[in-house]
Structures are given as structure tokens and as C-alpha cells.
Amino acid sequence: MPPRTVVIGVDSSTQSTKAAVTDTETGELLAVGRAAHVVNGEGGARETDPEVWWQALRDAVAAGLKESGLSASAVVGIAVAGQQHGLVTLDRTGRPLRPALLWNDTRSAPQAAALVAELGGPEAWTARTGTVPVASMTATKWRWLRENDPASAGATAFVRLPHDFLTERLAGVAATDPGDASGTCWYSTATGAYDPELLDRLGLDTSMLPEVAATGGARIGSLTEAAAGALGLPAGIAVAAGTGDNMSAAVGLGLGGAGLLDHPVLSLGTSGTVFAASRTRPASTALSGFAAADGTYLPLACTLNCTLAVDKVATLLGLHRDDATPGGEAVLLPYLDGERTPDLPTSSGLLTGLRHDTTPQQLLGAAYEGAAFTVLRALDELLLACGLDPADPEVAGRPLRLVGGGAQGRTWVETVRRLSGRPLLVPGSGELVALGAAALAASAAGYGDPVAVATRWNAKPSDTDAELPPVERDTETWERVGSVLDRAAEPLLGA
Numbered sequence: 001m002p003p004r005t006v007v008i009g010v011d012s013s014t015q016s017t018k019a020a021v022t023d024t025e026t027g028e029l030l031a032v033g034r035a036a037h038v039v040n041g042e043g044g045a046r047e048t049d050p051e052v053w054w055q056a057l058r059d060a061v062a063a064g065l066k067e068s069g070l071s072a073s074a075v076v077g078i079a080v081a082g083q084q085h086g087l088v089t090l091d092r093t094g095r096p097l098r099p100a101l102l103w104n105d106t107r108s109a110p111q112a113a114a115l116v117a118e119l120g121g122p123e124a125w126t127a128r129t130g131t132v133p134v135a136s137m138t139a140t141k142w143r144w145l146r147e148n149d150p151a152s153a154g155a156t157a158f159v160r161l162p163h164d165f166l167t168e169r170l171a172g173v174a175a176t177d178p179g180d181a182s183g184t185c186w187y188s189t190a191t192g193a194y195d196p197e198l199l200d201r202l203g204l205d206t207s208m209l210p211e212v213a214a215t216g217g218a219r220i221g222s223l224t225e226a227a228a229g230a231l232g233l234p235a236g237i238a239v240a241a242g243t244g245d246n247m248s249a250a251v252g253l254g255l256g257g258a259g260l261l262d263h264p265v266l267s268l269g270t271s272g273t274v275f276a277a278s279r280t281r282p283a284s285t286a287l288s289g290f291a292a293a294d295g296t297y298l299p300l301a302c303t304l305n306c307t308l309a310v311d312k313v314a315t316l317l318g319l320h321r322d323d324a325t326p327g328g329e330a331v332l333l334p335y336l337d338g339e340r341t342p343d344l345p346t347s348s349g350l351l352t353g354l355r356h357d358t359t360p361q362q363l364l365g366a367a368y369e370g371a372a373f374t375v376l377r378a379l380d381e382l383l384l385a386c387g388l389d390p391a392d393p394e395v396a397g398r399p400l401r402l403v404g405g406g407a408q409g410r411t412w413v414e415t416v417r418r419l420s421g422r423p424l425l426v427p428g429s430g431e432l433v434a435l436g437a438a439a440l441a442a443s444a445a446g447y448g449d450p451v452a453v454a455t456r457w458n459a460k461p462s463d464t465d466a467e468l469p470p471v472e473r474d475t476e477t478w479e480r481v482g483s484v485l486d487r488a489a490e491p492l493l494g495a
């Protein structure tokens with residue numbers, strides 16, 4: 001039998017890095033190494049030193065390889081999928097000039113509003129880039145930096161996204177992919193290239209930006225001697241362009257390209273995201289019209305407050321995260337970080353409907369309901385914007401794929417099931433982003449199209465995949481939470 005070969009798929013997300021050591025033939029996750037990140041910032045600020053990500057990548061790869069028991073010589077490729085949108089600014093030598101501004105840093109909300117107005121409104125941005133700038137988008141962060149930290153902006157030789165920064169450390173090549181590039185708001189999903197007029201408006205130049213590879217699975221180079229030494233891997237193995245974390249989860253699920261389309265996905269992590277792979281370019285101001293890793297489309301909506309916000313409420317109440325019961329009359333909108341969907345960047349959390357008999361367990365349940373409602377309503381808006389009626393029984397009956405750390409949690413699964421009334425598919429592998437990155441790495445190492453690779457890997461259902469039939473939708477809670485959000489948005493939440 002030929003010796004086993006593996007690829008390493010890296011998920012560098014907000015809270016941690018995971019490195020999945022994956023069998024190239026079967027897709028089996030042989031081991032997952034992990035290392036935590038530090039996120040700093042008060043008020044609307046959220047920053048991480050990019051060197052923390054690099055160190056975490058090294059630690060996670062070392063831990064994964066050790067746990068797998070394999071020799072480093074078995075590794076034939078590596079790819080990074082990263083949290084989207086973050087602004088990394090580098091000097092001429094490739095050293096970060098300051099901590100990166102993260103996707104959930106809301107300080108650039110005024111710059112987002114100004115950019116929308118300058119181009120003549122949201123529709124102009126949708127037509128041009130696919131996406132209307134909100135505080136998460138990289139373009140707004142770059143403008144914020146120029147206005148608020150001109151010394152760093154002035155010293156910036158190169159601008160990168162989190163995954164580009166790490167890929168460059170691996171291969172010594174400045175490269176990105178259509179998926180992550182589409183979250184900058186200076187890349188056009190209509191032309192598949194950077195938009196020169198927008199770059200001009202922002203005071204950027206293509207020489208400051210990475211080349212956009214055709215797909216996230218393209219081999220953009222080889223692991224350099226320096227990176228090989230730092231990671232304990234063989235020099236010369238394939239390095240893929242990589243992509244954004246949501247795009248990578250889509251690849252890991254086998255969505256897009258020649259694979260399944262229009263299957264909605266809900267990711268429960270620091271962010272709550274909903275997305276569906278599509279061959280048609282979405283043109284709606286109600287969603288982010290991102291590209292997929294292969295340049296097709298990944299319409300997506302994202303909330304800022306999901307698992308981290310609910311865990312915070314559990315901590316405040318002194319409860320375990322699964323001690324929750326349904327919220328009863330209590331409504332809790334856990335917008336602790338401000339919110340992006342709906343666009344309420346200066347909002348904070350809101351609690352209403354308290355009674356003498358309200359229990360701590362109900363308050364925690366209300367936090368789950370508030371977070372789940374927000375992302376599920378975004379799913380309905382996303383479906384509508386894609387021309388699908390969420391109330392149509394055929395559309396409502398399509399299983400919702402549940403991924404991200406929260407999908408491993410009983411209360412998350414029950415809350416989403418009850419509020420959506422949809423059948424759920426919870427893949428046994430909790431690490432879809434890392435698995436997608438592994439498929440990109442395998443593609444770069446010569447194993448073919450990444451979606452086809454992931455589809456082949458997923459062909460054998462795992463014992464741990466869960467298919468949950470629909471339960472009756474809890475419309476009473478749905479309407480109660482929706483009515484509080486609609487009435488409170490303007491006076492209380494800063495809309």
C-alpha cells in the first residue's frame with residue numbers, strides 16, 4: 001500500500017486557529033491542532049496583532065501533526081481560510097505596523113456611511129462591488145485608519161486580509177482569492193478584479209495589494225525554507241491561495257462549482273452567518289453579494305452577536321450554556337458588540353418582558369432566541385433577495401446545514417430548530433472551515449477541483465452526521481422577538 005499522504009487545512013478565525021490534518025484520499029480528519037487568539041478592544045474596537053495569528057498557526061500545526069502521529073514528510077500541501085474583512089497593514093519588510101482591525105470592529109461605521117453617500121447610495125455599491133459597505137468591510141477600516149491613525153496609514157506599504165497575510169508568510173507570495181477579496185469593497189464581483197476607481201477614491205494602489213488568484217485552490221507557490229523551519233514541515237510542499245472562512249465552509253460542504261447549489265447554510269460562531277452557493281450574481285442591497293472561492297457567488301448575511309454574546313449572558317447569569325429554557329415573555333436582543341444585520345453599529349443589548357417569575361434559565365434562553373432570531377430573519381431576507389420565497393413549502397422544507405462551534409451545542413440546535421421549523425443537517429465534522437481549507441490544499445497539491453474533492457470526501461456519510469426532521473415552528477416567540485426588534489430599533493438601538 002502506498003504511504004498515507006495528508007494536507008493541512010487551517011481555519012484562522014476570530015477566537016482561535018485550528019489546523020486539520022486531513023487524509024488526501026478519504027478526507028478523514030486525522031487530528032485537529034488548536035491555539036487560541038487574543039482579541040483586544042473596548043467599546044467598538046476589536047483588534048488582534050497579526051503576529052498572534054502566525055504564532056497560533058505554528059502552534060496549531062505542531063499540535064495537529066503531533067496528535068496525528070504522522071511524520072511531517074506525509075504532508076503534501078497547506079491552505080489557510082481566515083476570518084473575513086480584517087485590515088492588516090504591513091511595512092516594506094512585511095512586518096505588521098499595528099494590530100489588525102477585525103471584521104467586528106464597528107468604529108468605522110461613519111466612514112461606511114460616508115462611502116455609501118459618496119457613490120450615490122447603496123444600489124451603486126451593489127452594482128459595482130456586489131456589497132454595500134458597513135463597518136465590517138475592509139474599505140471602511142482603511143478609511144478609518146487614514147483619518148484616525150494617519151501615521152500608520154502613511155507608513156503602510158502593503159494591505160492584506162488575515163488569510164493573505166498568513167499565506168504570504170507560508171509561500172512568500174502576495175496572493176488572495178476572489179472570495180475573500182470580495183469582502184473588501186474595493187474588488188468587483190462584476191469584473192472579477194480590483195476596481196481602479198474605488199482604489200483611487202480610497203487612496204490605495206494595486207501595488208499595495210495581493211494578486212487575486214483564479215480560485216482559492218490555485219497553487220500560488222511552495223512552502224518556503226523559512227516557513228518550513230518555523231512549522232516543522234517539508235519545504236516545497238504546495239501552498240494554495242486559501243480563502244475567507246465562510247467561503248471555505250461552503251467548499252467543505254461541497255457547495256458551489258459543480259457541486260450542490262442553493263442549499264442554505266447557517267454558521268454559529270463568533271459571527272452568525274447565513275449563505276448559499278449560487279451561480280447567479282446577487283444584486284440586492286439586503287445582503288452581502290460575496291464571491292465564492294472559485295469566483296462564483298456566495299450571497300451572505302452576517303450578524304456580529306452569536307455564540308460569544310450568548311456565552312457572555314450565561315457567564316453573567318452564572319449558568320452553564322446548556323442550562324437554558326425557552327425565554328417565555330422575556331426578550332433579549334444580545335447586541336453586545338453593536339450589530340451589522342440589521343445595521344445598528346452603535347446598538348447595545350436590550351432586555352424586556354421581565355416578570356417576578358422570570359427565571360435565569362429563561363433569560364439565557366431569551367438570549368439564544370434573540371441571537372437565533374436575528375440570523376434566521378437574515379436568512380429569510382437573503383432567500384427573498386435571491387428570488388426564493390421563504391414561506392414557500394418547498395423552500396422552507398430545504399434542510400438547513402448547521403455549522404460552526406455553536407452547531408455542537410444542544411441548546412443552539414434546539415433553538416434554531418424551534419424558531420426556523422426547518423429540517424436541520426448537522427455535519428458530524430464540526431470543522432467545516434478547516435475541512436474546506438484542506439480541500440483547497442489538496443487541489444493545490446494536484447488532487448483536482450476543491451469542491452469535487454470535498455464532495456468525494458463527504459460521499460461516505462459519517463455516523464456522527466445528524467439529520468433532524470422539522471418541528472412545529474414557534475411562531476409566538478418569532479413574532480414577539482421580531483416585534484421588539486422592530487419597535488426598539490430606532491429609539492433604543494440607535495438605528
Ligand SMILES: Nc1ncnc2c1ncn2[C@@H]1O[C@H](COP(=O)(O)OP(=O)(O)O)[C@@H](O)[C@H]1O
Binds near residue numbers: 321
Ligand atoms: N459544545 C458547544 N456548545 C455550544 N457552543 C459551543 C460548543 N462548542 C463551541 N461552542 C461555541 O463555538 C464558538 C466558537 O466557534 P467557532 O466557529 O470556532 O468560532 P470562530 O470561528 O468565530 O472562532 C465559541 O464561542 C463557543 O461558544
Ligand SMILES: O=C(CO)[C@@H](O)[C@H](O)COP(=O)(O)O
Binds near residue numbers: 015273300
Ligand atoms: O465578517 C464575517 C462574514 O462577512 C464573519 O463571518 C467573519 O468571517 C468572522 O467569522 P467567525 O470568526 O465568526 O468564523
